[in-house]
Amino acid sequence: MIQQIPEPLYPPEPFATTRGSTLSPESDHLKSKTSEQFLCSICLEVFSEPVSTPCGHNFCKRCISQHWDTSRSCSCPLCNEVFTIRPKLKKNTLLSEMVSKSKREAELRSKKVSKPGDVQCSVCSEPKLKAVKSCLVCLSSFCESHLQPHLTVSGLKRHQLMEPVDDLEDRMCPTHQRPLELFCNTDQSCVCTRCVLLEHKNHEYVSLEEACERRRSSLQKTLLQNQNMVEQRRLKVQKIRAAQDQSQREADRETQQMVKVFSDIMESVQRCLDHHLEVIKQTQTKHKERAQALIQQLQQEMCELEKSSTEAQQLSLSTDPLHFLQHCPALPPAGLKDWSNVSFEPQTCEGSAARALSELETRLSRVFKQLTSTLDLRRVQQFAVDVTLDTDTAHPYLFLSENLKQVHCGDVKKKLPDSTQRFDRCANVVGKQSFSSGRFYFEVQVKGKTKWDLRVAQESVNRKGTITASPKNGIWTMWLRNRDTYKASADPSVLLSLKRPPQKVGVFVDYGAGLVSFYDVDSADLIYSFTDCSFKGKILPLFSPCRNDKGKNSSLNPVTFVSLV
Structure with missing residues (x-):
């Protein structure tokens, strides 16, 4: 008989902690669900390679070996029986098979435990197992063990079983509380056998399987049509994006051309303005130079006249007749210009702006014609193809x-x-x-x-x-x-x-x-x-x-x- 103790006699060695930390979830689940007869009293874990000592107690082979390696005497940790010679440990075959069987049952049970998304057994307590069938009569789902009555009891054998589902209530007729077993083509709805005799009398109806196949076939056609529609729209999106990109490229090109065209026009206008301003400036410069030349000449003759007048006035005061006659100057002095026909009118710029505008119009007309031709050529050049000879x-x-x-x-x-x-x-x-x-x-x-x-x-x-x-x-x-x-x-x-x-x-x-x-x-x-x-x-x-x-x-x-x- 295996003696059971609530706690180990010795504190766990470091190796026990290391071993315990590497246990699989199945071993941990086995430990929690198995009686203490499958636990090693040294590491408090499920037996791994269980061996028996001469006194009849069982331990993990590794645990008892390391315990003896670190102890002064070779004794049993449970009954303290001392062995003069270190016993040769033998595997406990029966206990090993029981542990293996328990592990397999625990693993099998863990596989049957329902996971998120699985249909749970309506009868199981926690943890609930995964359902294998649902009953439309009981409106419940059952795991493999709880399903057995439906497979053996004559009264339950007549119940309608199906693959496990969660929405069992939705599969019952809300009016007659019977399973929805038929499909009414007239009203396009699922009905029970009572509905066929009452509310849907004389309607066309088929089995759910046939209706499902028809609907599935129709759905496949619809899916194919949808895929075609999606493909058509995808191609349309590509065309729209391509057109948008082309539109953007053409807009950028037109913008560049427009900026260049108007820059050329503004440069032409500026050149025309600069030219006419220069003409006015040169005309005024020549007019000013002529005026200054005339003024200088007049001032020179004025100086000569004033000098002659002064000399004549001084000579007129002379009392010597001979001196007066010999030196009396001729007035006015010889060489003076006749200014009676000389005129100098103000220089007017009237009409210069009109002439400038007329010339600008002519020039711009040529520029516009040239730019129009250039833009027309650039427009057709975008359709250039590479020609080779045959x-x-x-x-x-x-x-x-x-x-x-x-x-x-x-x-x-x-x-x-x-x-x-x-x-x-x-x-x-x-x-x-x-x-x-x-x-x-x-x-x-x-x-x-x-x-x-x-x-x-x-x-x-x-x-x-x-x-x-x-x-x-x-x-x-x-x-x-x-x-x-x-x-x-x-x-x-x-x-x-x-x-x-x-x-x-x-x-x-x-x-x-x-x-x-x-x-x-x-x-x-x-x-x-x-x-x-x-x-x-x-x-x-x-x-x-x-x-x-x-x-x-x-x-x-x-x-x-x-x-x-």
Whole structure:
């Protein structure tokens, strides 16, 4: 028989505290729920490797070993029996199995204890175990042990069991206090069997399972629709944000342009004001200098007259007739200017402000025209595309650069495979990029050329034989001949009057508006626009550097397509 004591005979050694501090929650739970027969009297913990002494008492192997290691004599801590020879400790198999069984039961019970979120057994006292079933008749939930009567008692076997839930009251008909077992399609509500016979008579109803499947299927479709709607709105948000960002960029660009434009205008006004103020200042300076010169001359003659008058007056007092006659001066003195025709009127600035305003108006008109052209060119340049040439369409006399950005006409015809896409009579080549909507812009450098053709054409344009450049044929062209003759191939052709030969030509196309415009990039002037163009399908750039013309249209100056992107 195992002797039981309320407290250990010796204070716990340090090892006992260390061991106790590392106990698992299951061991601690076992300690609290197990009788004292499973506790070591040294460490007061559940036995770990229980061993028996010759006197029949049980201890943890580690506890009794360390106790004997620190004691002067080898004795039993409980009965104080002294052993002359340190006993060889043997494992208490029965006690070890009982402790293990108790631990397993404690662990199993701890697993069944309900956790937050679990449905608790309505019968268990604390701690409540986790429920495994709920009864719609009893309106209670039961753990595995408390559920046994429902599985064995004949009267309880007829009760309707279900997976454990908390809201059992909500599953009962509030009118008839019966389980809600059916679904009324007519009223879209859950009903009991009494409701079907009374309030919902002649209604269409199905089982809860069938109604659930129908609703679940409908819900899946609704969820899919919701996901599609969410995706549509997400894309819409992206488009709105992209449009907002683009709007902000355009607003910033317009703000910068506006600040520059008005700064240029204010500088022009200031220059005009400074010029006219300087003119008034110079005019007044000249007027003042003339006045001072006249005054100085008059004052000099006044001095000479006063001197002559003084001399004559003194001589008139002489009593010597001979002296008087010999020295009598001629009055007035010779060399005096006749001032009767000399006039000096006040210098007036009347009308200067009006003339200044008129000149400012003329100057601002030129500035406004230039700024308008510049802003228009900058506006279309934002639609710049990178144009490269299509080697499969180039006429055999044309030579393209490696980067497909330059083209010139040679003197030797290359042997190339003939195809439906290649030009065979006209020295043309088209760009690889084609467009069927939107707006695009590109620039071509034609410096040093005496003739060239710049075109926008339908992709279906004829590649064989002679080609007539006309909007009727789906070709919109600006060309140069004889170094200074520029024309637009409208119906009929239009002779273009340019202030100076353009070194770089910009081409802008608005597909939706039916517009093709040519610009002098350096001056930002609009050269010519084709309006109301009838585009069909894809359109693309089409170019011709024209023949060398015996070196006048030299290949040293190829047509070059400028990259703006």
